[in-house]
Amino acid sequence: MEPQPLCMDESAEAVIKCYSNMVYRLAFARTGTRHDADEIYQEVFLRYIKKQPVFENEDHRKAWLIKVTVNCSKKLWGSAWKRKIVPLEETLPFETKEAIDLYNELQQLPTKYREVIHLYYYEDMSTEAIAESLERKSSTVRTQLTRARAMLKNILEEDQDV
Amino acid sequence: MFKESYHRMNSHIFPSEQLMQDVLSAARGKHCKKRMISLRLKRNIMMLVVFSAILVMTMPVIASTVEPIYQLMYMVSPSVAQFFMPVQKSSISNGIKLEVVSANIHQKTAEIYVTMQDLTENRIDGTTDLFDSYTINRPFDSSAHCQMIGYDEKTKIVTFLITIDEWGGQNIDGDKITFSVREFLSQKNSYEDLAIPVSLANIADAEHTQTVSSNGGGGRDYQGYLEFEKNPIALVPSVPMANFPIDGIAFTGIAYIDGELHIQTAVEHPLDNDNHGFFYLKDENGTEIDCDFSFYFSETDEQIGRIDYHECVFDVPLENIAAYALYGDFVTSGMKTEGDWRVTFPLESVE
Incomplete structure (x- = not known):
């Protein structure tokens, strides 16, 4: 990062x-x-x-x-x-197939999941900090993160660190 | 790993140098325009149109036709005006003239200036809105949109800018475009930052709800919501609020459903107007919270007697809602005019 x-x-x-x-x-x-x-x-x-x-x-x-x-x-x-x-x-501004495939997968997610994914994985924010920024409950953010991961299963299934 | 892949993907995403410089220029100048146009050429063209309109207003003799706009553009800046290709093809219907004044292609973008003028009455005004009634037929893959960019009180001419972005690397020089309009709205009223006389502290869970079939919606979370809820749960409309301050829009409900605040409005005869609005919440510091998504539904598809309902949904817990006040922006239209305006013209580049 x-x-x-x-x-x-x-x-x-x-x-x-x-x-x-x-x-x-x-x-x-x-x-x-x-x-x-x-x-x-x-x-x-x-x-x-x-x-x-x-x-x-x-x-x-x-x-x-x-x-x-x-x-x-x-x-x-x-x-x-x-x-x-x-x-x-x-x-698209991407040059690699990996980036294009990832972008296309992410576009399948609802917006509120994409923003949570972005803040968690890119800005390294905690779910509590995300909840505060987005004025949502922490439990809501955690649920959205879980659902987003489930929807990105194809990408994440081989990723043990996520 | 996902995290690393996501970081690599994002490394390709950053604002253009021009965009950043525009914002930095605003910071240096301490002045804020509502919208900056990132392409300098486009900004110059827009300034020319505005300046030309001002000159036209001071020269009533030549303001009766659109042609002087070209002359004025050349007077002001030949270097920019050279990008304009005169078209001057028009269509008259129902006493109203639609004219394609000029068109140009700049790189992959075609910009077309269209005017409308009422030759018999006063149905064109500064609020003229083509809403969803226009079509732009073109023989290449592209996206297109149309916006009103000016209105001249003196000549009663309204000017629209159609922008078409070609995507796919095709050469669109010489291709023909057909722009058609079947109706427009005018005499519109706008209400901004309107306080809604509702005490949010008294809002409770909905006593009656219904599952509806949504026929559209807004907000970025709308599509995501519908992935889980194919048929959204909506409020059952109640008797409209008597003191809702907007004629043409009825306030038919506000309550919580599944932990989310739903606010419902209704518009009668929706195909004859474009009455619409959006609610937002404000806290004591004036911070605004927009709805997470909204959706539309109707009880019937028949045009006669049809009522469109619009429901805004806020993901704000009930225990926190008392800290907010409800506000809204609304637009209502007073007149719909029908006709059959259609102009076909070629796109030509001078570059």
């Missing part, structure tokens, strides 16, 4: 650079398209620039960005405009 650097510089520019990949990858995990991830990415950081929130520590900043990313992607999908447009088909 790429280490997530702490933002010693709290300027908006530094924060954007610091959390750029985290926000974009979570948005992509939820939406499955770069087109939507682009839009969410802009919205999240525009909100950050506009609100200029103050945090007690870096964990809170990260939790805020995760929460806003999830909310923005929900808002995007729930908007009247989004309901009217044709889903955008786009070229």
Whole structure:
């Protein structure tokens, strides 16, 4: 995993650079398209620039960005405009068959499972931390993680470490 | 291992340099636009359209036709205007003119500007919405969408931008497109951030529920939900709330089902309007929580007497709900106009 650097510089520019990949990858995990991830990415950081929130520590900043990313992607999908447009088909950014197969498997999962999988396996967050960020009960997160694993059985069945 | 595979997959996913620079520019400038357009060319084109519309409003003599838009674009920036290919093919039905003004292909994206103008009445306004009534026929694999980008009060002309993204590496230069519209809505009212007069502290489990057949839905969790619940469980509609503040939308229920908050609204004659809305929760700090998913269902498929129900579902425990207030965004439409507008035109690239 790429280490997530702490933002010693709290300027908006530094924060954007610091959390750029985290926000974009979570948005992509939820939406499955770069087109939507682009839009969410802009919205999240525009909100950050506009609100200029103050945090007690870096964990809170990260939790805020995760929460806003999830909310923005929900808002995007729930908007009247989004309901009217044709889903955008786009070229996948992956070069290996392994990545393409994994992406396709993940797209079969419900969104709320994909985001839990992403936060657990990519951001290395505990189920309690995920529950706090997503405003769900820990038991709900654990259930969603279990169901997601079951649905990814084909990928995970040979994976003893998961 | 799954974790390593997932990390390798994600290593290919990152924002484009242009996208990041746009956001960083906003941070430096301390100004926030609601939407930035990541393609600089597209942004310039949009600015030109807006600027041109302003100029048209100040020049009523030439504003009676759409052609001056080209002249103004060339006056403002020939380097951008060169991407526009004049089309000027039109279709008149029910006293309303639909005209394809221009079209251009830039890389794999075709951008087509379409205007509509009421020649006899005032049925076109700044809220004109083609909703689901337009079709874009094209002979290649692609995705397409249409959005309103401007309305000129002086000429009563509304402008739409159709964007078509080709996918598959085909050459679409010279291909013909048919854009058709069968009806549109106008005189719409929008209500944003509307406080709903409901005390969430008094919400309880639903006494009566029903299993319905959903005919659509929204929210990213909708599809996932239906994988487990082929037929969602919904509230049984109650007598509409008397003090619900939106004409055209009835508030027919709010209660908990299986630990999730369900909020139900109903729209009569749904095929004659696009009345819709979304609820969200706000805590005391103003933090918003959108519904996890929503679904639609009807009690009949018949057009006459049909009522569409929309149910928003929040995954917020009952014990926490008192900490929130209910808000919503709604849109209602006042007029539907029917016609048969159809224009076929070629896509040509000047690059």
